[in-house]
Amino acid sequence: MEFREIKVADYEKVVIATDESSGLKAIISVHNTNLGPAVGGTRLYPYANEDEALKDVLRLSKGMTYKSSLAGINFGGGKSVIIADPKNKTPELLKAFGAFVETYKGQYNCAEDVNTSPEDMEIIHEVTEHVMGLNNKGGDPSPVTALGVFAAIKATSEQKLNKPLNQAHIAIQGLGHVGKHLFHMLHKEGATLSIADMNQEVLNELSKLERVTVVEPSDIHTVPCDIFAPCAMGAILNEQTIPALQCSAVVGAANNQLADEMTDAKRLNERGILYAPDYLVNAGGIINVFIEQSAEGYNREKAEKATHHIAQTLMEIFDLAEKDGILPSEAANKVAEKRFKQA
Known part of the structure; x- marks a missing residue:
């Protein structure tokens, strides 16, 4: 080698x-x-x-440094x-x-x-011990990641849009590992859901449920809704898509949703659309892995409790952004940098 x-x-x-x-x-x-x-x-x-x-x-x-720092865990x-x-x-x-x-x-x-x-x-x-997310420990972190996204959507809807989830309309882009778990959590709470994915089998299965509408993947971001939840690949929020958004907030699981972090965060802000920093919203997976490595061993209840805290941190980020007259993404970076640079 x-x-x-x-x-x-x-x-x-x-x-x-x-x-x-x-x-x-x-x-x-x-x-x-x-x-x-x-x-x-x-x-x-x-x-x-x-x-x-x-x-x-x-x-x-670099994104992982910020994610772990903002999630309050001791990983680099x-x-x-x-x-x-x-x-x-x-x-x-x-x-x-x-x-x-x-x-x-x-x-x-x-x-x-x-x-x-x-x-x-x-x-x-088999070759190195420096591996996390093994089957005999925490296993697949997707359900815990989805739980963090769910908690962030619920808090944003209730506290920022003044809508209980059973009155909210969420558009989910992507029904993979995380997106599908998120779908079921939101559906159970009574939310109205628009969904898009490339997997027709998954769409056929979920579209049989009430309050669910299937949308073309190319159109999902244009659906009039309360919250748009990108849960597929990154760079979905860009100069082409942002003008077409018809939502009040963007809260999703995808990494690096902003094609250009500063420019596109400003575009969303100018349109009055609240943006939840993705690396905070989707931190449930890394929190799960951190709990897996704790001295007392993996505890799912502990992982879920720590993940629910994402919602509180997000509300604090929104409040800090408002207080300081900065973007939510800038507020998130500020808090994350303070923690890892002072360590």
Whole structure:
């Protein structure tokens, strides 16, 4: 295996690894470990080139620093990407990646992400102990992530829009691991739901329920509703989509929803649309992993209680933004930076 370290300002360690025998090409980025060891998912994706993969892993690892800090947990920020087509994923590839993780000696801990699963983490765990989200511990964090999004939507609807959930209309974009769990939580509370996904089977199943309307994926952001919940890929809030939004607030699970963090946050603000910073709203997964690592072992009740706290933090962020005359995303960054920079 060959390693090439890249020096990036404000990042602690960024390394590219290639292994000819397994076909591995991967990058691990550690942004900051002031609060604790870096933790972040392993994304397996057929990036067009190394530069595209590097840009993604740098952005995501920095995001993890902010996410853990704002969630009040003692993890640092890291992320890894494997440059590969998911259909070429093999145990050999995953074990080679595990050997790469091991070279960080605990400075970085991996977990599941796009195109990797708890089962993949078990294979990686054969080679390194620096793996989180294993099946015999907290397992799939998706239901806990969904719980945090649900708590944030409920608090936003009730406290900022003055609408109980059973009178609210939510448009959910994406019904994958997190989106589907979120759908059921909101439906159980009596919310009216518009949904969109590429998976027709899931849509057929959920559309049989009352108060549910299926919308084309390309139109879901244009639905007149109280809250738009992006739960698919990032950059959904951009100069094309923001003018078409017909919601009062955006609260969703997707990472990096703003195509341009400052410009698009301003666009939403100018339209009077309340934006809940995504890295706070979707922090349930990393909270779940943190509880998994606690000395007394994993406790689901404890994980859910800590995740419910996301709603309170979000209301505090909204209040701080209003008080200081800044955007909610700026208020979130301010609180997160204060915590990890003073650690």
